[in-house]
Amino acid sequence: MNENDITLVFKALAHPVRRRILDHIKHHPSTTGELVSRFPDISRYAVMKHLRTLEDSQLLLSRKEGRSRINYLNVVPLQTVHNRWVSQYEELQSHNLLSLKNQIEGGNQMSGLVHDSFKIEQKINIKGSKEEVFKALTTDISKWWTYSVFDGENTTLTLDAKPGGLFLETNEEGGALWGTVTYVKENEELRLNGLLGMKGAVDSAYSYTLEQDGDYTTLKLSHHAVGLLDPEWHKMHNEGWQELLGDFLKDYVEKGKVRS
Known part of the structure; x- marks a missing residue:
């Protein structure tokens, strides 16, 4: 992740509604309609805007299933941020995960992930x-x-x-x-x-x-x-x-x- 990507992650996490969306889909991957219904005090337009922000930061991944779109939490950006500021002082596990991600994105097919x-x-x-x-x-x-x-x-x-x-x-x-x-x-x-x-x-x-x-x-x-x-x-x-x-x-x- 470059500096712009990291900035997008922090921007996405800055709003309480977006954090609540991530907390929910962590346990319950949900359709866009289901997520909108969880926030009756917010307009559909506002919820959709929050979802786009989460997608821009790559914290949210979605997949089309029939006429619905299922939204999932993507933990990789959070792991990357954790690796930069926390894991180097605690343990090597986060570094290993990030290295694996970088190898995959760099075209290393040996990992298979x-x-x-x-x-x-x-x-x-x-x-x-x-x-x-x-x-x-x-x-x-x-x-x-x-x-x-x-x-x-x-x-x-x-x-x-x-x-x-x-x-x-x-x-x-x-x-x-x-x-x-x-x-x-x-x-x-x-x-x-x-x-x-x-x-x-x-x-x-x-x-x-x-x-x-x-x-x-x-x-x-x-x-x-x-x-x-x-x-x-x-x-x-x-x-x-x-x-x-x-x-x-x-x-x-x-x-x-x-x-x-």
């Missing part, structure tokens, strides 16, 4: 009540979630289902954070932010919504990610969710099958 976003939507029908499925997604998650950061045995998974609660994996080697809870409505909805195996300048949010349909519960998954992405991550996460929820979670709720 590109500025992009993806959205995964899945629906799974599970025989059981909403209460059973919600309990499996939270209290019993270690009994069916088989993916692990560590190769060693005795890995423990815990999910504290409250705002700010952590989805953690721990064992004798250390620990890893799979997500942070941002919203919870017991037996109905759970939202988290977490990289889920991705690395670097990425903002990732995923949520579960539960609906009762007779003897079955419909579990709706939504996963959004934006930033410097490997083109393979979309496919990998789509297939991973299908296995985790459509096979492992479903088998646990319906058959009591525990994964080792």
Whole structure:
């Protein structure tokens, strides 16, 4: 980023409405219409002007989906600013992220990362009540979630289902954070932010919504990610969710099958 780019970032962050927009889309990528509706005391023209300012600073990325335009937070400019004034006094991680970004923009294809976003939507029908499925997604998650950061045995998974609660994996080697809870409505909805195996300048949010349909519960998954992405991550996460929820979670709720 040059001096003009950095100036645009600070200009974008200077207004409280624009900061509120970024706070919202960090957890909930939203259509332009949804963002306008969040500010009933401001004209549509004014909100659109704020969105253009955020786009000019590259803090907001948008993607056309049908007749709607979905807006996402882009964390890279913030990471760049952080790198210039903070990270050199704290740690090297921010510098490494910025170097990676500069290599990509300079045409280094070895990294394989590109500025992009993806959205995964899945629906799974599970025989059981909403209460059973919600309990499996939270209290019993270690009994069916088989993916692990560590190769060693005795890995423990815990999910504290409250705002700010952590989805953690721990064992004798250390620990890893799979997500942070941002919203919870017991037996109905759970939202988290977490990289889920991705690395670097990425903002990732995923949520579960539960609906009762007779003897079955419909579990709706939504996963959004934006930033410097490997083109393979979309496919990998789509297939991973299908296995985790459509096979492992479903088998646990319906058959009591525990994964080792």
